[in-house]
Amino acid sequence: STGSAAAVPINAEFDIAYVTPVTLGTPPQTLQLDFDSGSSDLWVFSSHLPTSQIRGQEIYAPNKSSTAKLLDGHSWSITYGDGSGSRGNVYTDNVTVGGLMVERQAIECAQQVSSSFTSEAHIDGLVGLGFSTLNTVSPKSQLTFFDNAKGALDSPVFTADLKHKQAGTYDFGFIDKAKYTGEITYVPVNNDPGYWTFSSSGYAVGSGNFSASPISGIADTGTSLIYLPTAVVTAYYRQVQGATNSRSYGGYVFPCSATLPSFTFGVGEARFTIPPAYMSYAAVTPGSSTCFGGLQSSNGVGINIWGDLALKVAFVVFNGGTPPTIGWAAK
Numbered sequence: 001s002t003g004s005a006a007a008v009p010i011n012a013e014f015d016i017a018y019v020t021p022v023t024l025g026t027p028p029q030t031l032q033l034d035f036d037s038g039s040s041d042l043w044v045f046s047s048h049l050p051t052s053q054i055r056g057q058e059i060y061a062p063n064k065s066s067t068a069k070l071l072d073g074h075s076w077s078i079t080y081g082d083g084s085g086s087r088g089n090v091y092t093d094n095v096t097v098g099g100l101m102v103e104r105q106a107i108e109c110a111q112q113v114s115s116s117f118t119s120e121a122h123i124d125g126l127v128g129l130g131f132s133t134l135n136t137v138s139p140k141s142q143l144t145f146f147d148n149a150k151g152a153l154d155s156p157v158f159t160a161d162l163k164h165k166q167a168g169t170y171d172f173g174f175i176d177k178a179k180y181t182g183e184i185t186y187v188p189v190n191n192d193p194g195y196w197t198f199s200s201s202g203y204a205v206g207s208g209n210f211s212a213s214p215i216s217g218i219a220d221t222g223t224s225l226i227y228l229p230t231a232v233v234t235a236y237y238r239q240v241q242g243a244t245n246s247r248s249y250g251g252y253v254f255p256c257s258a259t260l261p262s263f264t265f266g267v268g269e270a271r272f273t274i275p276p277a278y279m280s281y282a283a284v285t286p287g288s289s290t291c292f293g294g295l296q297s298s299n300g301v302g303i304n305i306w307g308d309l310a311l312k313v314a315f316v317v318f319n320g321g322t323p324p325t326i327g328w329a330a331k
């Protein structure tokens with residue numbers, strides 16, 4: 001079997017996150033979920049949430065689904081890198097993504113969400129696509145949608161074709177040759193403790209020479225930006241007039257009028273260049289002439305992250321075979 005579903009940017013201006021329609025239960029309830037290869041819980045806004053914590057999101061009501069079953073005595077609780085979090089109880093039910101159905105998928109129903117989730121009306125929950133070792137359900141941890149689907153897939157892979165300010169796709173079980181050009185460069189994945197961790201072969205700032213130093217980081221569809229070592233980040237912002245690492249804004253900012261260099265990263269012999277226009281994010285406050293950079297330091301994060309900003313200039317194959325690998329191709 002295979003599946004294919006749209007990845008739609010939640011913000012018309014900046015690609016800060018992407019959501020994908022997912023149907024749950026019988027009759028089907030459709031929610032817009034954020035596919036996150038940096039975590040491994042499938043959780044949703046639910047009928048178990050106080051209404052004060054729901055502001056425009058769609059909810060999943062297990063008691064309205066004839067195929068929902070309570071996973072008695074199980075609970076979950078998760079906190080993300082940006083400090084947001086949620087917790088609740090667990091049901092199993094049918095989950096369908098782009099025509100691919102998994103029966104008895106653990107659906108983690110939120111009983112509490114942090115304020116940043118309540119204020120993000122476009123995200124009704126997450127689908128974790130990390131390795132199942134990271135799942136937070138207790139006392140028995142649960143499998144991700146991908147791990148549950150894997151055995152039935154034509155090939156044990158999913159691919160991400162994220163785009164700038166337009167809908168892309170997540171495909172399951174097949175590699176669509178129409179979505180990329182040239183060859184796919186595969187590199188090893190270290191899935192301990194459970195991320196899609198791979199080694200980039202280096203970077204270049206603008207037209208500068210390529211610095212061939214390996215950078216270990218995770219491919220994370222749930223993170224907007226790129227978080228890399230300080231040496232890389234200072235080399236980049238040294239080329240940006242007026243750039244500063246702002247404590248108050250929590251990262252590198254610069255005048256929105258600044259000329260930005262492109263940023264190139266390597267995967268094996270392959271090179272991927274992020275154009276200058278992608279390297280600037282929202283103004284730090286609406287209407288401000290100070291902009292937030294797409295490349296930030298991983299110092300405060302503790303892990304290097306290749307987020308949507310890097311993923312959207314490539315076609316990426318998350319190969320869940322044995323051993324797992326990750327493939328990057330131009331498009």
Ligand SMILES: CSC[C@H](NC(=O)[C@H](Cc1ccccc1)OC(=O)N1CCC(N)CC1)C(=O)N[C@@H](CC1CCCCC1)[C@@H](O)Cn1ccccc1=O
Nearest residue numbers: 016017036038080081082084120220222223224281292301
């Ligand atoms: C440096 S990990 C920061 C990262 N969260 C982001 O990237 C959010 C995404 C977002 C944007 C807009 C609305 C809602 C959410 O966006 C920003 O933080 N932005 C974008 C806008 C910018 N102006 C400021 C910075 C993050 O926790 N991801 C986790 C998944 C996220 C959680 C929040 C909801 C969406 C999915 C996750 O994969 C990160 N992970 C990765 C490895 C280990 C643990 C861990 O937890």
